[in-house]
Amino acid sequence: MAPAPAGQGSPVNKSRLEAFSDGVIAIAITIMVLGLQTPQGSSLADLAPLMPPLLSYVLSFVYIGIYWVNHHHLLQLATQVDRRVLWANLHLLFWLSLLPFVTSWVANHHRQSAPVACYGVVLLMCSIAFLLLKRALRHSEAAHPSLAALLGHGRKNALSILLYAVAIPLSLATPLGATAIYVLLALLWFLPDHHFEAARPR
Numbered sequence: 516m517a518p519a520p521a522g523q524g525s526p527v528n529k530s531r532l533e534a535f536s537d538g539v540i541a542i543a544i545t546i547m548v549l550g551l552q553t554p555q556g557s558s559l560a561d562l563a564p565l566m567p568p569l570l571s572y573v574l575s576f577v578y579i580g581i582y583w584v585n586h587h588h589l590l591q592l593a594t595q596v597d598r599r600v601l602w603a604n605l606h607l608l609f610w611l612s613l614l615p616f617v618t619s620w621v622a623n624h625h626r627q628s629a630p631v632a633c634y635g636v637v638l639l640m641c642s643i644a645f646l647l648l649k650r651a652l653r654h655s656e657a658a659h660p661s662l663a664a665l666l667g668h669g670r671k672n673a674l675s676i677l678l679y680a681v682a683i684p685l686s687l688a689t690p691l692g693a694t695a696i697y698v699l700l701a702l703l704w705f706l707p708d709h710h711f712e713a714a715r716p717r
Contacts (some may be wrong), residue, residue: 559706603651639679
């Protein structure tokens with residue numbers, strides 16, 4: 516039997532999507548931690564020069580963790596996925612896989628506009644990609660209107676996109692101000708969406 520065309524909306528294996536996503540996210544975290552250097556000396560004072568890279572790693576780890584947790588809740592709600600969802604998920608993973616690169620850049624140049632702006636662009640695209648994944652899942656759940664409406668809920672995503680769009684040009688004037696917005700948004704997303712928690716099967 517010939518394989519179905521890539522754009523066809525036939526159901527596919529949800530567990531493979533979850534396993535692949537978990538693997539990519541785990542690799543991204545591993546790449547980031549391998550980029551950290553150890554202190555040259557043995558005193559706590561020797562940690563001081565390494566604080567910017569360490570804090571950059573912590574922020575990016577929190578972001579990746581947030582996406583993993585919310586991705587998990589999102590897929591728990593879905594009863595099926597189709598090829599549109601697969602491509603939307605790959606789009607999200609593409610931007611998440613760039614986080615180690617921009618994290619390393621901003622860690623070494625945290626007071627410079629270009630690295631901080633690029634970090635914001637990647638975070639912005641991650642947020643857009645997550646919203647598109649929600650919408651793809653909503654389309655795949657068209658036969659379940661109440662579940663589809665929940666999967667399409669994206670007010671927090673919209674707010675995040677707006678604030679990233681503010682932070683990116685702001686980084687040209689004050690990189691630390693833009694970084695403060697990135698930290699604020701991480702705090703906003705730290706807990707899973709309560710809509711997911713309420714609708715999760717018991």
